[in-house]
């Protein structure tokens with residue numbers, strides 16, 4: 001049902017999806033990639049500098065920036081027929097706006113992944129204006145090799161964009177902060193970065209594999225009156241970490257909502 005896929009814009013995000021699909025064994029002949037910036041895609045895939053003059057595609061994956069949509073949409077729409085599903089990665093671009101640009105499409109689907117799709121390990125939020133259950137199953141099947149797809153009401157998409165889409169950047173800042181702090185407190189810089197990254201990799205793998213929730217795991221690390229508790233007391237004091245994380249997600253969510261308003265008007 002979603003055999004042939006035209007990818008328009010193959011930068012960081014769509015490129016990572018192609019990497020993930022190829023790693024899972026997807027036949028590269030299913031993908032046609034268009035991007036004016038590059039001549040070669042992941043895995044040496046050919047990239048067209050401009051949209052093909054004609055062609056029929058089961059899906060069009062929009063991997064361009066939201067601010068480029070209005071200009072690019074008419075050319076893309078010419079390739080979108082009644083059998084084409086539009087899959088949009090664009091933050092803050094609502095289904096109603098996609099409907100306006102691509103009225104002839106079979107369906108429109110918002111997809112919010114993150115760069116971990118390259119490893120098959122991204123949460124992938126999905127929302128659609130279609131009620132076609134077979135199509136919904138086909139979309140989930142297409143996304144499954146990239147991580148954990150799940151349907152989410154579009155009213156939650158700004159928040160989910162902040163959490164699932166932007167989230168890795170917030171985690172990378174935290175990893176950097178751990179390394180920088182350890183450097184300031186006396187470890188050689190390279191060693192501090194290496195230890196911080198290895199620690200976060202192991203801690204998240206354990207959190208994902210463990211039957212215990214992260215709160216319980218934190219308690220399992222913290223001996224009573226010991227070293228970890230002294231550190232946790234700083235993070236927990238006045239909910240210092242909780243507050244900064246709420247402010248972070250709120251700012252990202254609100255920017256997504258603002259982008260949605262701008263695209264709507």
Ligand SMILES: NC(=O)C1=CN([C@@H]2O[C@H](COP(=O)(O)OP(=O)(O)OC[C@H]3O[C@@H](n4cnc5c(N)ncnc54)[C@H](OP(=O)(O)O)[C@@H]3O)[C@@H](O)[C@H]2O)C=CC1
Nearest residue numbers: 009010011012013035037063064065066072089090091165
């Ligand atoms: N990066 C991320 O982690 C995530 C991104 N997203 C979404 O994914 C989308 C892409 O983001 P990202 O990959 O980071 O951006 P990039 O800038 O890395 O990639 C976008 C690519 O599209 C190209 N492009 C621009 N206009 C056209 C066009 N008309 N036809 C074909 N290609 C075009 C750009 O080329 P040029 O530079 O020459 O304009 C660029 O190579 C955004 O809408 C974003 O909201 C969603 C979740 C996570």
Ligand SMILES: O=C(O)[C@@H]1CCC=N1
Nearest residue numbers: 091161162165166167
């Ligand atoms: O920063 C952005 O706008 C995009 C959406 C989520 C991640 N990157």
